[in-house]
Amino acid sequence: MIPGALIIAVSFTYLGLLFAIAHWADRRADHGRSVIARPTIYALSLAVYCTAWTFYGSVGRAAENGIGFLPIYLGPTLIALLWGSLLLKMVRVGKAERITSIADFIASRYGKSQLLGGLVTVIAVVGVVPYIALQLKAIAWSFEILRHYPEVRMPEPTALPLWHDSAFIIALLLAAFTILFGTRQLDVSERHEGLVAAIAFESIVKLIAFLALGLFVTWGLLGLDGPELTDASRDPRLTERLAPLLAPSLSPVQDWFAISFLAALAVMLLPRQFQVAVVENSDERQIRRAIWLFPLYLFLINLFVIPIALAGLLTFPDGSVDADTFMLTLPIAFERPWLALLVFIGGLSAATGMVIVETIALSTMVSNDLVLPVLMRFWRRRQPPAELGRLLLAVRRAAIVLVLILGYLYYRLAGEAYALIGIGLISFVAVAQFAPAVIGGLYWRGGTRDGALAGLVAGFLVWVYTLLLPSFAKSGWLPPAFMESGPGGLDWLAPLALFGLTGWNEITHGLFWSLTANVGAFLLVSSWRAPNAIEAAQARLFVDALRYPRRASTALWRGRADIRELMTLAERFLGVARTRDAFVRYARSRDTDSPEALPADAETVGFAETLLSGAIGSASARLMVASVTQEEPLGLDEVLDILDEASQIRAYSHQLEQKSRALEAATAELRAANERLQELDRLKDDFMSSVTHELRTPLASIRAFSEILHDDPRIDLAQRRRFLGILVSETERLSRLVNQVLDLAKIESGHADWRNECLSLQEVIDQAVAVTGQLVKEREIQVRLDLPSEPALVWADRDRLVQVLENLIANAVKFAPPQTGCLEIGLVRLGTAWRVTVADNGPGIPEEALELIFEKFRQSLVGDAKPSGTGLGLPISRQIVEHLGGRIWAENRPEKGANLCFELPAHTPDTQD
Amino acid sequence: MPRSTLFRQRLLTLFLIALLLLxxxxxxxxxxxxxxxxxxxxxxxxxxxxxxxxxxxxWIAIRGRD
Incomplete structure (x- = not known):
C-alpha cells in the first residue's frame, strides 16, 4: 500500500527540488556563470519533446500496432541532422530580432504583422490546449493508479466535485508553479535560465525512470532475475495480440512516412520546442551537440518500449488493463513499490515539463500577440498606465492560468473520449501548419504577409474539418454520420475521405490535405503581389541569416526620433534600471558617453525596437516605437538598395569593369605615346645627324679654302677675293643654319619674341618676292602674282610672315624646273580667312609625303639627288602660321606641280583688342 | 566559413543516407x-x-570541432 499522502509528499518534494534547481540556476546566471550555457543542458532541455504521451503512450502505441511509435522519434532524429542550417538560422534570427515565440517569429518574418502573430497564437492555443489536457489526465490517472497499489485498477470516469478532482488541483498547482517559474521576476524578458535548467533535470529523471523499468522488464523477459512472465506460445489468442510486436510491418508505408515527416516538423514548431530550441538558446554553438545528443536521448527513451509492451501484454493477457498504463501497472503487478513510485515521478516529470514550458510559450504568445494588440488599440483613445511592465506581467500570469484552466476543462469534457486520447498527433498536425510560413520564410524571399495568412487559415480550416471535428464525432459530440459523408450528403467532401481519398490513416489524410491547402494558398497568394518594403527587408534578414553573421537589422529606418522619448517608452515596459543599463551598454558600444548623447539615427531606433521586442514581441514593438517617432516610409526600392548587398557587389564589379576598361584605354594611350616618343627620339637622332651633316658641308669648304689661302701666299688677288667670297657665303650659310635651329627651338619652346601688328599680306608678299628675287633670277623662273586689290589685312609679326613666304617661295623654286619653271603666288579671301597659295610646276609631292614635309629635316625625297636647304624651313613656317592662328598644308595640283598654302584669319580693325 | 559548410554538408549526406535506409x-x-x-x-x-x-x-560533430 502506498498512501496517497506519501505520493503527494513525494510529488511536492520533487516539484520543490525543481524549483530549487531553477532558483540555483537563476542565481548562477545572475553571477555570470550560466549553467544553461552548457551544450548538454541545451540538448536535454530539447527533450521536453518527450511528454507523458511519450512516457506512457509509446508503450500503448507499440502494444496496439507494433512499429507505430517509432516514426515519432525517427523524424526528429533525421531533421536534427539538418539543424546545422535550419535551426541555426532560426536561432540567429531569433537572437538578432529578440524573438519571443513562434508567433513572434512568423509575424516578424512577414513584416512584423500583428494580425499574423494573433492568428498563429489562436492556432497554437486551439491545437495545443488539448495536448495540455492530455498531460493533466496522465498525472491524474497515474496518481489514481498508484494510489491503489498493490491492486491494479483502472481509474473510473469520475463525476467528482471540482475540488475533489485531482486533475483540477494539479492544474492549479501547475499554474502556480508556472507563474513562479516563468514570470518570477518583474522582468518580462524572454529568457528563463532557471526554467531551462529545471527542464533539463526533468529530462534526466524521466529517462532514468524509463530505463529502470525497461531494464527490470527486460531482465524478466530474458528469464533472468526479474518478473516471471507467461509463455506466449501456449495461448493462441495471446499470440494474436502479440503479432504486431513479434512480426512488425511498416505498412501502410504512407503512414510510416507521413508520421515521421509530421514529427520532424513538430519537433521544431511546437510552441514549447520553439521556446527551448530558439528562444532559450544562449549560444548557437550548443546546436552542434544537440544534433546528436537529442536523437541519442530519443533513442534511449525508446530502447525498452517493445520489451515493456511485450511484458504488459503477457502480464495482462485479458486486455482489462489499458496498454497506456503498462509503465505503471507492470511494477505494481510485480509488487515493486519503489519502482512504481520512480515511474510515477518520471511520468510527472514528463508531464510537468511539457505543461510548464508549453504554458509559458502560449502565455507569451497570448499576451504579446493577442492581448497587447487589443490594449494598444484601446490606448489610442485613452492614456495607458505608466507601469506597462507590471501590467504585461499580470496579463502573462492571467494567460498562464487561463491556458491551464482551458486544458483542464477540455480534459473534464473529453474525459475518456477519443478526442483526448488521439490528440497527440492531431496537435502535431495543427502546429505543422506553421511549417510553410516558417521553413518557407527561411529559404524563400517571395512569401508575403497575405500569403502566410492565407496559408495558415486554409491549413487550419482543413485541419479543423478533417481532424478536429471527426475526433469530436468519435467522442460522440457530433453525429457519427458526419464522418460518413460530407455536408449536404456530398460524399466527396467526407471529412475522412476528402475528394474520395480513402484507405489512409486519418492523420496521414488530414496532414496531406491541410498541408496541401496551406502550401497552395501560401504560394498562390504570395505570388499575387511582390513583397513590400518591410517584407523584403525581413525576408533578407531571415533568408540570409547565415550569410551575414554579424549584421544587425538596422539602417532601415528614416525619420525623426527623440532619444529621451525612446528611453521613456522602454522604461514603461522594462523598468528604469534595466532600460538605463541596456542603453548605457549600447551607448558604450557606439563610443558615446551617455545614452542622451546617442544620435537619434536608424541604428538607435533599431536598437530600441529590438530591446522592446524581447518584452512584447516584434510586431507590437514596431508599433510602439512608431508611436513615439516620426518615421518616413521607405520605398521598396530604397530598402532593396540599402539591403541588397548583391546589388552593391554588382555595382562594385561594374565600377571595377569600368576602371579596368579605363585602364586598358590608358594603357593603349601610353603605348601610343611611347611609340610616339620612340619616333621622336629617332627624329631627334636624325635631326642631330642632319644638323651635324649640314654643318660639316660648309665647314669643310671653309676649311679647304682657308688652308689654300694660308698655305699658298702667292695666290693672286682675284683668286683670293673669289675664295674669300666663298668663305663669306659659306659662313653665312652656317650662321643661317644655326639661326634657324635656334629659331625653331625658340618658337617650339614658346620663348620667341612676337611683334604682332596689322599687316597687309600684299606688302608681305611683295617683300618676300623681293628678298627671293636673286634666287628666282638665278634659276630663270617666272613669278606671277595674283593679288586682289583690297588690302588683305592680318594680325601678325611682319618679319616672321616674310620668313614663311620666303621659305615657301624658296621651296617652290627648288622644285620648279629651271628655265621653264613657273611660280604663281595667289591670295584669296575665303570667309573669314585669307589664303595664300604658292604654286609650282615641279614634279609634285608624293601623297604620303604631303604631311611629312612639315617635319624637321624631312626634306622631300623627290628626285634623285638630295635637295639642298636646311630642311627646317617648312617646319618653322608651320610653327609660325599655327602660332598666328592659321593653318598650313601642301597639296598636289591636278595638272602638274604642288601647292603650298596657308590661311590666316582676316583682320578687321574692330577685332583688334 | 568553409569549415561549417563542410560540417553541414557531411550532415546532409548522412541525412540522405538515413532517408534512404529508413x-x-x-x-x-x-x-x-x-x-x-x-x-x-x-x-x-x-x-x-x-x-x-x-x-x-x-562522430561528425565531435571530429569537426578540432
Whole structure:
C-alpha cells in the first residue's frame, strides 16, 4: 500500500527540488556563470519533446500496432541532422530580432504583422490546449493508479466535485508553479535560465525512470532475475495480440512516412520546442551537440518500449488493463513499490515539463500577440498606465492560468473520449501548419504577409474539418454520420475521405490535405503581389541569416526620433534600471558617453525596437516605437538598395569593369605615346645627324679654302677675293643654319619674341618676292602674282610672315624646273580667312609625303639627288602660321606641280583688342 | 566559413543516407528476413540504423570541432 499522502509528499518534494534547481540556476546566471550555457543542458532541455504521451503512450502505441511509435522519434532524429542550417538560422534570427515565440517569429518574418502573430497564437492555443489536457489526465490517472497499489485498477470516469478532482488541483498547482517559474521576476524578458535548467533535470529523471523499468522488464523477459512472465506460445489468442510486436510491418508505408515527416516538423514548431530550441538558446554553438545528443536521448527513451509492451501484454493477457498504463501497472503487478513510485515521478516529470514550458510559450504568445494588440488599440483613445511592465506581467500570469484552466476543462469534457486520447498527433498536425510560413520564410524571399495568412487559415480550416471535428464525432459530440459523408450528403467532401481519398490513416489524410491547402494558398497568394518594403527587408534578414553573421537589422529606418522619448517608452515596459543599463551598454558600444548623447539615427531606433521586442514581441514593438517617432516610409526600392548587398557587389564589379576598361584605354594611350616618343627620339637622332651633316658641308669648304689661302701666299688677288667670297657665303650659310635651329627651338619652346601688328599680306608678299628675287633670277623662273586689290589685312609679326613666304617661295623654286619653271603666288579671301597659295610646276609631292614635309629635316625625297636647304624651313613656317592662328598644308595640283598654302584669319580693325 | 559548410554538408549526406535506409523500399526488406535469436529483424534493423546514424552524427560533430 502506498498512501496517497506519501505520493503527494513525494510529488511536492520533487516539484520543490525543481524549483530549487531553477532558483540555483537563476542565481548562477545572475553571477555570470550560466549553467544553461552548457551544450548538454541545451540538448536535454530539447527533450521536453518527450511528454507523458511519450512516457506512457509509446508503450500503448507499440502494444496496439507494433512499429507505430517509432516514426515519432525517427523524424526528429533525421531533421536534427539538418539543424546545422535550419535551426541555426532560426536561432540567429531569433537572437538578432529578440524573438519571443513562434508567433513572434512568423509575424516578424512577414513584416512584423500583428494580425499574423494573433492568428498563429489562436492556432497554437486551439491545437495545443488539448495536448495540455492530455498531460493533466496522465498525472491524474497515474496518481489514481498508484494510489491503489498493490491492486491494479483502472481509474473510473469520475463525476467528482471540482475540488475533489485531482486533475483540477494539479492544474492549479501547475499554474502556480508556472507563474513562479516563468514570470518570477518583474522582468518580462524572454529568457528563463532557471526554467531551462529545471527542464533539463526533468529530462534526466524521466529517462532514468524509463530505463529502470525497461531494464527490470527486460531482465524478466530474458528469464533472468526479474518478473516471471507467461509463455506466449501456449495461448493462441495471446499470440494474436502479440503479432504486431513479434512480426512488425511498416505498412501502410504512407503512414510510416507521413508520421515521421509530421514529427520532424513538430519537433521544431511546437510552441514549447520553439521556446527551448530558439528562444532559450544562449549560444548557437550548443546546436552542434544537440544534433546528436537529442536523437541519442530519443533513442534511449525508446530502447525498452517493445520489451515493456511485450511484458504488459503477457502480464495482462485479458486486455482489462489499458496498454497506456503498462509503465505503471507492470511494477505494481510485480509488487515493486519503489519502482512504481520512480515511474510515477518520471511520468510527472514528463508531464510537468511539457505543461510548464508549453504554458509559458502560449502565455507569451497570448499576451504579446493577442492581448497587447487589443490594449494598444484601446490606448489610442485613452492614456495607458505608466507601469506597462507590471501590467504585461499580470496579463502573462492571467494567460498562464487561463491556458491551464482551458486544458483542464477540455480534459473534464473529453474525459475518456477519443478526442483526448488521439490528440497527440492531431496537435502535431495543427502546429505543422506553421511549417510553410516558417521553413518557407527561411529559404524563400517571395512569401508575403497575405500569403502566410492565407496559408495558415486554409491549413487550419482543413485541419479543423478533417481532424478536429471527426475526433469530436468519435467522442460522440457530433453525429457519427458526419464522418460518413460530407455536408449536404456530398460524399466527396467526407471529412475522412476528402475528394474520395480513402484507405489512409486519418492523420496521414488530414496532414496531406491541410498541408496541401496551406502550401497552395501560401504560394498562390504570395505570388499575387511582390513583397513590400518591410517584407523584403525581413525576408533578407531571415533568408540570409547565415550569410551575414554579424549584421544587425538596422539602417532601415528614416525619420525623426527623440532619444529621451525612446528611453521613456522602454522604461514603461522594462523598468528604469534595466532600460538605463541596456542603453548605457549600447551607448558604450557606439563610443558615446551617455545614452542622451546617442544620435537619434536608424541604428538607435533599431536598437530600441529590438530591446522592446524581447518584452512584447516584434510586431507590437514596431508599433510602439512608431508611436513615439516620426518615421518616413521607405520605398521598396530604397530598402532593396540599402539591403541588397548583391546589388552593391554588382555595382562594385561594374565600377571595377569600368576602371579596368579605363585602364586598358590608358594603357593603349601610353603605348601610343611611347611609340610616339620612340619616333621622336629617332627624329631627334636624325635631326642631330642632319644638323651635324649640314654643318660639316660648309665647314669643310671653309676649311679647304682657308688652308689654300694660308698655305699658298702667292695666290693672286682675284683668286683670293673669289675664295674669300666663298668663305663669306659659306659662313653665312652656317650662321643661317644655326639661326634657324635656334629659331625653331625658340618658337617650339614658346620663348620667341612676337611683334604682332596689322599687316597687309600684299606688302608681305611683295617683300618676300623681293628678298627671293636673286634666287628666282638665278634659276630663270617666272613669278606671277595674283593679288586682289583690297588690302588683305592680318594680325601678325611682319618679319616672321616674310620668313614663311620666303621659305615657301624658296621651296617652290627648288622644285620648279629651271628655265621653264613657273611660280604663281595667289591670295584669296575665303570667309573669314585669307589664303595664300604658292604654286609650282615641279614634279609634285608624293601623297604620303604631303604631311611629312612639315617635319624637321624631312626634306622631300623627290628626285634623285638630295635637295639642298636646311630642311627646317617648312617646319618653322608651320610653327609660325599655327602660332598666328592659321593653318598650313601642301597639296598636289591636278595638272602638274604642288601647292603650298596657308590661311590666316582676316583682320578687321574692330577685332583688334 | 568553409569549415561549417563542410560540417553541414557531411550532415546532409548522412541525412540522405538515413532517408534512404529508413524511408525507401530498402526499409521494407527486413520484414522478410529470418528471426535472429527470436527477435523481429525489422526492429533490429530500424534500431540498428537509428543507432548508426546517431553515432555517425556524433562522430561528425565531435571530429569537426578540432
Amino acid at each position: 524511408f525507401s523500399p530498402l526499409a521494407l526488406r527486413p520484414e522478410s528476413w529470418e528471426d535472429w535469436l527470436g527477435l523481429p529483424p525489422l526492429f533490429l534493423y530500424l534500431y540498428g540504423v537509428w543507432a548508426g546514424v546517431i553515432a555517425l552524427a556524433a
